[in-house]
Amino acid sequence: MKRKVLLIYTGGTIGMEKDYETGSLRAFDFGNIFEKMPEMKLMECEVFVHPFAKPLDSSDMGPHEWKIIANYIFENYTKYDGFLILHGTDTMSYTASALSFMLKGLKKPVILTGSQLPIGDLRTDAKENLLTSIYYASLYEKNEAVIQEVSIYFEYKLLRGNRTLKYSAEYFDAYSSPNYPILGQSGVHLNIVKENLYRCNSKDEFHIDLHISEDVLFWRIFPGMKLNHFKEIPKMKVLILQVFGSGTIFSSEKTLQTLQEIRNNGTEIVVVSQCISGGISFGKYENSNIFSKIGAISGKDMTAESAITKAMHLIDNPNYIGSFAENFSRNICGEISD
Incomplete structure (x- = not known):
């Protein structure tokens, strides 16, 4: 039995070709991808293409488009064995993170590439990224999908x-x-x-939370x-502060007073690190204790990217029991690493 993969083309560099008269890049009709890449017809799975009506630069991808993708996966979940999303590279991590929170009880591969x-x-890297992503999206063992999470495949690595x-x-x-x-x-x-793969609770039925x-x-x-400057911005539900190292900020009474006023105004404060590798550890240094004091x-x-989209998903979400802080701290x- 041939596995079926649904390819959702949203836009991005991968769907471009050069106009040799002008030298500019232009989008081509992705519905003709099998003519552009005839080797796709030789694959051991069937690939079906669903392009966005208007290809989007990744900088134009946001919550509205995340919902469109999640809905389309939900509507076609039983028809296909895997899903591949072609996406511009600049915001792909945001979309992948958002979808990971929106697709609940996922037991099939959802892979993004560009x-x-x-x-x-x-000299393109597009063909290898596309072909190998299709293989991963159709990878099954004993009638069960090997990958059951939202992942990104890029330059030989599945993440x-x-x-x-x-x-x-x-x-x-x-x-x-990095982490x-x-x-x-x-x-x-x-x-x-396999030991690095994520598995949801086997009893959870697939559904979406938009x-x-x-x-x-x-x-x-x-x-x-x-x-x-913080006092001049409008009140928001969540403020994410990207701070130094493992969670430090300049220590002064003014800093404490300002952040406490923000908290007293009903804003949740989330702290993430500016370091690419590693994470936040309140109390490791004295200059991180301020965050414990204000309940950050x-x-x-x-x-x-993950902290931002997770916060967006959890704010006032009626489908979660408990406080925002409790749910945000939960894996x-x-x-999050346990």
Whole structure:
């Protein structure tokens, strides 16, 4: 029996080709991908293509588009064995993180990929990323999907989606998962590290939770920053502070007073690290104790992309029991190291 993979094309560099008269990149009709890549017809699975009506640059992808993708996967979940989302690289980690929280009880692969060069370029990385992603999306053993989570495949590596970040705009090896090991790596064989794979509760039925709030602000702390600017911004439900190292900030009575006023105004404060690797550890240094005093929430070793989308998903979400702080601190789908 041939496995069926649904390819959802949203846009991005992977779907571009060069207009040799003007030298500019333009989107091609992704419905003709089998003509562009005839080798896809030789694969051991069936690939069905669903392109967005209007391809989007990844900078235009956001909550509205995340819901469209999640809905489309939900509507077609029983028809296909795996799902592949072609996406621009700049915000792919945001989309992968958001989908990981929105797709509940997932027991089939949802893989995102893209490319640094257009599919029509002679030196492109698009073809390998696309073909290998299809293999991973159709990988089954004993009639069970090997991958049962949202992941990103890029330049020979399969990574957990909500653990990734884009760290290079230049190299083919553009994605990193600094705080979680790879799920698999392709070479002569498609390797999977099974002990690193996520599994939801086997009793959970697949469903979607499309709740997303945009009442989140992300702010990077820097030396010499004037915190009184915080008082001039409108009230938001969640403020995510990206601070130094393992959770430090300049220590002064003014800092404590300003952050406490924000908390007293009903805003939750989440703390994540500016370091790519490692995480937040309140109390490790004296200058992190301020966050314990004001009741801030540790983002632990989450990426900024994952912390932002998780906060957006949890704010005033009626499908969760308990407080925002309790739910944010909980490992929902492998986004935090236990």
